[in-house]
Amino acid sequence: MTEADAIDTQDEQPDNSQQAGREQRYTGEYPIVVEGLTNRFGDQVVHEDLSLKVRRGEILGVVGGSGTGKSVLMRSIIGLQVPQEGHIEVFGRSITDADPDETLGVRNRWGVLFQGGALFSTLTVGENVQVPLKQFYPEIGSELLDEIARFKVVLTGLSAEAAAKYPSELSGGMKKRAGLARALALDPELLFLDEPTAGLDPIGAAAFDRLTRELADTLGLTVFLITHDLDTLYEICDRVAVLADKKVIAIGTIPELLESDHPWIDEYFNGPRGRAAKDSHDRAKADSKAIDSAPDKGA
Numbered sequence: 001m002t003e004a005d006a007i008d009t010q011d012e013q014p015d016n017s018q019q020a021g022r023e024q025r026y027t028g029e030y031p032i033v034v035e036g037l038t039n040r041f042g043d044q045v046v047h048e049d050l051s052l053k054v055r056r057g058e059i060l061g062v063v064g065g066s067g068t069g070k071s072v073l074m075r076s077i078i079g080l081q082v083p084q085e086g087h088i089e090v091f092g093r094s095i096t097d098a099d100p101d102e103t104l105g106v107r108n109r110w111g112v113l114f115q116g117g118a119l120f121s122t123l124t125v126g127e128n129v130q131v132p133l134k135q136f137y138p139e140i141g142s143e144l145l146d147e148i149a150r151f152k153v154v155l156t157g158l159s160a161e162a163a164a165k166y167p168s169e170l171s172g173g174m175k176k177r178a179g180l181a182r183a184l185a186l187d188p189e190l191l192f193l194d195e196p197t198a199g200l201d202p203i204g205a206a207a208f209d210r211l212t213r214e215l216a217d218t219l220g221l222t223v224f225l226i227t228h229d230l231d232t233l234y235e236i237c238d239r240v241a242v243l244a245d246k247k248v249i250a251i252g253t254i255p256e257l258l259e260s261d262h263p264w265i266d267e268y269f270n271g272p273r274g275r276a277a278k279d280s281h282d283r284a285k286a287d288s289k290a291i292d293s294a295p296d297k298g299a
């Protein structure tokens with residue numbers, strides 16, 4: 001049983017609206033559905049008639065040039081940005097038409113790692129992880145809060161001792177993991193990651209990618225992952241959505257996208273960095289095949 005399940009079964013239940021939607025996991029095909037989205041800031045049109053469906057259980061990479069509106073799209077889906085037009089559903093419930101109180105039962109089913117980690121600098125890592133827990137489950141006692149926070153910290157590959165550290169005492173990679181621990185605080189079904197490997201060295205970035213894939217597989221997460229990191233796309237994303245021209249112009253596996261003749265997609269995947277990421281991915285695959293078929297394997 002997960003902590004959230006344990007909390008759900010406690011005798012003293014808080015306001016029912018906070019529990020709504022939490023009693024069972026989403027079993028539909030598309031936990032995120034965006035239709036006809038338009039976002040404008042003054043005269044600047046960021047999205048126009050943008051549509052997107054995210055499949056349950058997939059890691060969807062979201063790419064696009066700087067300023068194409070990847071973060072604004074994520075903010076719209078989680079209700080932080082009210083679009084001018086369009087409809088967004090998460091777990092089959094409207095985000096755009098609903099009163100914020102009505103979406104409470106949906107909001108505690110996702111976790112977000114914002115660009116840069118966005119940890120509270122005056123709180124320890126453990127206290128940062130406790131923030132969403134206290135917000136949605138104010139009835140949990142401090143001992144259980146500490147225990148859940150420590151568990152989440154360890155889940156992301158940090159030591160239990162890291163829970164007592166302040167963000168300023170952590171390396172960039174540790175900060176990302178701490179942010180991820182906070183995003184996982186509520187046992188989410190859906191995880192939003194905004195450029196999680198930005199600023200990490202290649203080894204740290206690869207380790208974070210592996211962690212994301214492992215957590216997604218073991219916890220059964222759907223992941224909406226904004227990135228500029230081609231290695232991340234090749235290594236862990238099931239599909240990739242491309243933002244350009246104010247829309248999602250293509251969505252599919254990388255081999256499918258490689259067939260596209262859109263100039264941005266062609267340059268992105270077939271430019272020098274795209275080719276290097278593909279070569280490195282192909283080499284790693286060939287190496288692991290060679291190891292698997294070695295005669296003395298397992299001897």
Ligand SMILES: Nc1ncnc2c1ncn2[C@@H]1O[C@H](COP(=O)(O)OP(=O)(O)OP(=O)(O)O)[C@@H](O)[C@H]1O
Binds near residue numbers: 041064065071072
């Ligand atoms: N609150 C806001 N007010 C005004 N303009 C905004 C606001 N938020 C975003 N924008 C503008 O919307 C556009 C898209 O921003 P967004 O942050 O979504 O881009 P992005 O694709 O995530 O870029 P990057 O890859 O550089 O992070 C940008 O031109 C940005 O300046």
